[in-house]
Amino acid sequence: MPIAPKRCRLVFRKLERDLEKLAAQQSNETVHxxxxxxxxxxxxxxxxxxxxxxxxxxxxxxxxxIRQQAGKVRDLDVQLAALRSLKIPLEPRRKTRLLQGLTELRAKHEKKLRKTLTKQTVREIHKHLTRASQEIELKSSGDPATAARQILSRVATPSRPLTEDELHRCRLLVKRARYAAELAPESAATTQFITQLKRLQDILGNWHDWLTLTNTAAERLGDVNQSPLVAVLHNMASGKFRQAVAAVAASSALGTGPKPVPLTPSRKPGARMATPTLRQDPAA
Structure with a gap:
């Protein structure tokens, strides 16, 4: 079944509104x-x-x-939120210093994003959106539910436990599959499928937020042997990693999943994860 016309139009209208709001204010919500x-x-x-x-x-x-620039702001927003939620008495000065550093870096990237969003740029994008929407041929479009399943078929299901790189790729694919499924006409089955994907996306996103914060903290404060705060963050990220792999293994939306989670992530503490490139999706 082709894309629901109403949902297709909504994609374009919502992007136009969100672009206007982002140009006016680069807040956590508008960026996201x-x-x-x-x-x-x-x-x-x-x-x-x-x-x-x-x-x-x-x-x-x-x-x-523009999304890549906004992504730098978004990454800092989720790191700040995660760090503020961490209620531990360890190294309060270092935690404060890290918060200040992330806040200053966020302001720097926000300024760059704001400079990019000139009135001329916004008008230009609106014109492109109008033209692109007029060229959409819904009758020849693919079936959203089928497309979502095909996207999920790209998720690696190795016989061994998932690595962080594979889990990161899974996170991007689950997100994309959800967006495809949301273009389908409403039905009980579609709603249930989207709910499953949303739940899995939230778990994978939560892991990635803590991993990103752990990497940043390790760069600024040292590894787990040099900073108790980094050690705590590493433990948090490891726990979120196990939860995420378990969720992937148990997800009915993905079908047969990988083996149960390993005791610890394969990456060494404080080492950065190499972000893989998703096919047709070069921007992380």
Missing amino acids: RFRTSTRRLQTLLEELMPQRTRKQKKLLKILRA
């Missing part, structure tokens, strides 16, 4: 909503359209550049 809206449009054009026009490709390229 804009990035989500661009991902939805990207999924629509890349996964459900048999062919993308030149104008649609140009639009995605423009949005990708």
Whole structure:
């Protein structure tokens, strides 16, 4: 069944609204909503359209550049939220210093993002959105539910436990599959499927937030042997990793999952995870 017309129109309208809000204020919420809206449009054009026009490709390229800048702000927002939620008495001065450093870096990236979002740029994107929406051929579009399943089929299910790189790729694919499924006409089965994906996405996202914070803290404060705070963060990230792998293994949305979780992540404490490149999705 092709894409529901109402849902397709909503993707474009919502992105237009979220772009305006982001240009006016680069808050935690506006940054997150804009990035989500661009991902939805990207999924629509890349996964459900048999062919993308030149104008649609140009639009995605423009949005990708802004999303990447907004992503730097978003990464710091989730790190700050995670760090503030950590209620431990260890190294209060170092924790305060880390908070201040992340806040200052966030302000720096926010300023760069704001400079990018000029009135001319916003008007240009609105024009591209209008043209791209007019070129959508819903009758020739793919079935959203089928597309979502095909996206999930790219999730690695090795006989051994998942690595952090594989889990990161799984996180991106689950997110994209959810956005594809949300373009389908409403039904009880679709709603249940989306709910399963959303739950899994939240668990995977929570792990990734703590992993990112742990990597940042290790860079600024030293490894687990040099900072008790980093050691606590590493333990938190390890626990979230185990929860995420267990969730992937148990998820009915993914079918047969990987083996149960390892006792600890394979990556060495404080070492950064190499972010893999997702096919047709170069922007992390």
